[in-house]
Amino acid sequence: MDEQLKYPFEIKKLSEEEGGGYLISFPDLPGCISDGETIEETIKNGIDAMNSWIETSKEFNDPVPEPGSSQASGRFVRRIPKTLHARLTARAKQEGVSMNALVTAIIAESLGKEKLINKSHVRLMS
Secondary structure, eight states: OOOSOOSOOEEEEOOTTTTSSEEEEOTTSTTOEEEESSHHHHHHHHHHHHHHHHHHHHHTTOOOOOTTTTSOOSOOOOOOOHHHHHHHHHHHHHHTSOHHHHHHHHHHHHHHHHHHHHHHHHHHHO
């Protein structure tokens, strides 16, 4: 067994309602999670979970993803109507930025608003 983390991982502090401690997950390995009382224990348990996940996948001849394979490339390609393209080009020129920078800002702003709306909705539901 390998005693190191070769896959990217995320550690999240668990609330008291969730049992406390920490949760580790591996985005490249669907369903591969573990937990622990301390970060050190969580990482140790995560190594065991990662190795078990890989070993089980190999036993069943399932593909084992390469480390980092779930990471986003940062590339997004989309065809849009010519009229929308013209409006975006004009707006970018007016703002003094590239069209890519403008579209990135518009998407980020929209996602930020959505996050605020979702948080407000959760508060209202509580």
